[in-house]
Amino acid sequence: MNYIIWLSYDGTRYDGWQKQGNTEKTIQGKLERVLEKLDGEPVEVRGSGRTDAGVHARGQVADFQLKGKRAPEEVMEYLNRYLPEDIAVWRIQTAPERFHSRLNAVRKTYRYQIELGPKKDVFRRSYYYGLGQELDVASMERAVAYLTGTRDFKSFCGNKKMKKSTVRTLESIRFERLEDTRLHISFTGNGFLQQMVRILTGTLIEVGQGRRKPEDIRSILEALDRQAAGFTAPPEGLFLEKVEYGELI
Structure with missing residues (x-):
């Protein structure tokens, strides 16, 4: 069964x-x-x-x-x-006999959690990246326009030996500023490459720091080169939030 x-x-x-x-x-x-x-x-x-x-x-x-x-x-x-x-x-x-949790997935949502304040909350420290500085979220939101849609995300793939297609559809990137010093970024798409969300997050952080311009995202995507994108944000801030299967289940 x-x-x-x-x-x-x-x-x-x-x-x-x-x-x-x-x-x-x-x-x-x-x-x-x-x-x-x-x-x-x-x-x-x-x-x-x-x-x-x-x-x-x-x-x-x-x-x-x-x-x-x-x-x-x-x-x-x-x-x-x-x-x-x-x-x-x-x-x-x-589940149906032929059901496959990876192959039948139609949409996934990840959330990345960032602490902008000088020190992480003691009881949340394992679940936030302690950036420790404010970000220009408005600039980060402008960068999203260059990332959403069906694109080749090879520059945002952590697997340098990836031989399969690196084209994915990123439906949305949403920012949520909580009441204190926390920032959540949610990514929804039809699939994600190895470390893709963490590299996207690191690149968006660099935009928020003023180290990159929102329009730089275009040239990063065109480069098809991991070295063109930003740093890989650490793992502790990342959550797999939801996997969707449409009407299948």
Whole structure:
């Protein structure tokens, strides 16, 4: 039986989503070990995307098959009982046999969180990038016009050996200034390249600092060269917020 789960995790102490041979500290690895105990044989968990080391998720989606027919509620209860406290499954349902959480995704939303004040809040320190200075958000918003739409984002890809298409559709970039010194940037699109959101964020920050002009984005995109874009913002400020599948589920 095929299952789909929605889960949240604090990525602080993990080496990313994807299972790796040199570490046991991955989200995928933790899920597969618990499910193997439940099902009595190895279980492959497929995620909607591979979050990097230190990146968090509020709405990651994954799917897997179990040989036994178990009620979804039983599977979720077992997972939450044996998973670490920093990983939680909050929704589960059966899925069509051919469902694939990555290939069937039609839209994803990421949020990047920045602390503009001189020191991060003690209780939020693991979830914000401590920039420690004000930004010209109006200039950053002007830069968005050059980024949204269907474009080749090769300059914003962290994988220099990427051989597949780097064309993606970025539907929107939204800025939210909270009541204090926090700035949230939300990115929604049909898919994202490796480290794309963090590189976009770093480039927008440089615009906000006055180190780049909004119109510089055009030449960065045209360069098709990672070196043309800004720095890669650190992982702790990034959250995978939501994955959408249209009418499929």
